[in-house]
Amino acid sequence: MNSKDYQFIKKILIETQELEANKKQAYVANACRQKPDLYESIIQMLAIEDSPDDLVMETAPITEHVVTDEENKEIKARTRINQYTIIKKIGTGGMGIVYVAKQNFPAERQVALKLIQQNPKQQQLIAETQILAKLNHPNIATLYEIDKTENKQLYIAMEYIEGEDMISWCKSHHYSITQILQLFQQLCTGIGFAHEKGIIHCDIKPNNVLVTSIDDKATVKIIDFGISQLAMHNSDKDDAYEISGTPAYLAPEILSQKEVLINDTRRDVYALGILLKKLLPLQLPKDLQAIIDKASANKRENRYPSPIGLSNDIDRYFNKQAVSARKPTFGYLSGLFIRRRFMVVLVSLGFILTLIGAYINQSHLTKAAQTAQVEAEEISAFMTDLFNVANPEKSKTDAITAVDLLNKAQIKLLAIEQPTLSDARFMHTIGSIYTRLGKLDKAKTIIEKSLQLKHKYLNNSDREIVQGLIQLGLLDKNLNDFASAEKNLLLAIELIKKQKKTDISQLAYAHNHLGNLFFKTLQLEKAIIHHQAAIKYRLKLDDKKLLADSYNNLGVIYREQEDISETARYMHLAIIEESQYHFKKSEQLMIDAYKIFSKSYDASHYNTLTVATNLIRFYDKRMRQQEALDLYEELVDSFDENTHYDKKLALMTWVELIYAKNKQYEKAKIVQQEIFKLIAQKPPTQKHLHLRIYTLYIQSLILQEQFDLASQQVSIVLELSKNKLAKDNFLYLRV
């Protein structure tokens, strides 16, 4: 089939989706008049619709393990196996089929008899498992015997428990959280007991934790203790990488470190944590959540060292003491959701964090950190609340987008009867985010509301009110309500001037936007006045970036007026300011990067050298040659000539120039000789580098006032290349 035919078919298939069943055929007949050969196929396809075939693909493929005859061979009732008589099959588990059997000797009792498949290492197995028989604890099903028949059939006889698995038990008995936890503590005690004897269960899961009623008291009975370890030896293949256990309950390190099996107590603690998580409802008190989190931490060292520690923390929880697991972070609460439903939740969660981040930023501007913190906590509680409403597991719908969440927040906020200042601030934050999302109408509504509230609580010329006004002005501008925008911005400026301590940065901000507004409405003279005002204030401030913006804005206006010289002047100023932008920060970033690179790769790695070179150039440009040279000396021994030859040359050339600038001519000369020695043996692979070496060399010669030598070199350079770049460099040097 060709693509054209396919698209034709697809189009019809999609179009008919909207039609009633009895109209489809006529539609297809009509559509296929030009392509009668496709008619039959399309009708056949439509016939599939809603047929069983159509439903087949709605189920994801199933992977199934097909049980072989060997495995399936069930032993009939009344069969004798040594001193046991089979009663009935009760399940297939671990490594074989489990039966209830009657033991005739030495005592008459019912046992769970597990028949294990043939195994060459049976003798060793028997010896090892005997140890397990010593475990004697009310919460552990007793292992009576492990042995084999004359036919070499290996079997294990265990205490027979007539009970339900723990999850079903708790459900069928409608257990409360407290009851579940108390039962769970029994489990911890049992596992803890075995740990003290040096035995790890290795396969804790609901099926292996049974609950039965003893003297009317629910009692946990752990079965299959250590049996999963047998399964490991049971493999016919001598495969050292075998992992035993059930995937969902397997600690991550067991899966990841295949070479060494770490069967320590924390492995069982992990499984306990997962089981506890499955036993309890999704919404939990923070402390309890922290306990689960700690037990099922991905890193083994973060878990409780033993089930007893876990159980003790549950005690503390009961006594309303601080649990050891609790970490007072907001992120931790959300972590769980991510793990459960990362697809859906991630976006929303990231969004909430942004929101809170934005909020904290906003209030830190105006408030003492502590107050801001308290408010942020209120906000996070609010958002968490909201998030719970939106929690996909609760609402059963799959999609909750950031915007949904935002809308919910807005509705919830606006519905508050007596909003506080905090609420007003939060409204402002939400308005800002709506603005960024381009939902300007919504933004305007909520910011207006926020402003209205703030008037109740704050002084009229308060910074926050001004900020709201400016934002409103900007929204008006973008909504093309220029008159209102002008009014709001002018009012903002007026209010700022009334402030006890004038906020210059806000003032500049307002002027700048007023300038932009007048530019947009082509009132250029007014625009110039306001941009000049903005520049006047911004010159007093430290933010070069904003100053550059203002210069640029002014430049743009002059360009509109076709005043070329003024345009050039301000554009130039903008470039200068821009180029000074955030040096401190970039320096710190480069230093950090250098440290990280030299640690995680090594000093001679390409990335490390690149950062180092940039850093050296940075120092050089700032006239901080000594720092550049120090760094160079730190690096000089780590160059690997084979792999980073060009890099080395480039860096050395820079250093030579820096020495020259620093008037350390001797050193410059040494480096230069070194360079020439190197390129005499092997020229740099990149041609332009060759040229640069010469041009930088010439520069350094000029600095050393060795003009004759310099001009000699210049002619070499010219000869070396007819390249325009070289000529430019040459001309530059002439000047």
Add this chain to the structure above:
Amino acid sequence: MSNTAKQEITVLLKNLKEGNKSTQDEIMKILYQELRGFAGNILKKENQTITFQATELVNEAYIRMFDSNQLDWTDRTHFLSTAIVVMRRFLVDHARKKNARSRIPKSALGEFEDSAVLTQSFDADVVLLDDALTDLEKLDKRQAQIVEYRFFGGLTETVVAKILDISISTVNREWKAAKLWLMHQIRNN
């Protein structure tokens, strides 16, 4: 997932983000190996008939591979779409093996082979579907991707829409049409 594989994948994912095509194949290779080992372990140990949706394996692999904080949304999307492609190969390979096995007399089978992992999908022949889907890929790549995500990856239409950055209703329309075409292809083969 072994530690090396984990690290490799993280590095590869970063590369993938930078648009390096060959890394996708490498990720698939690693994932495929890991997944096979992983599924093998589950199945060998249980020795009973257990059925589970193949996609659970992808999720399981995912949860074990990543710290939930370490990767951003794009990484996750990359991983997921890659894992689904792997899943598809995994399922189809096993289905092929199963078909081959039914033609070999049992006595000729090796000792372990008959207890191996087998793949089934109720009624649908995964192999035929895979063939038809490969044809569809040539005709309409995006539509084929929708089928791959939904059928082999078990993703909901909402998630598919998100990953492909199209509307949910588009996903649904395309999916409905694709199903009909694919089943028709399978029937006529």
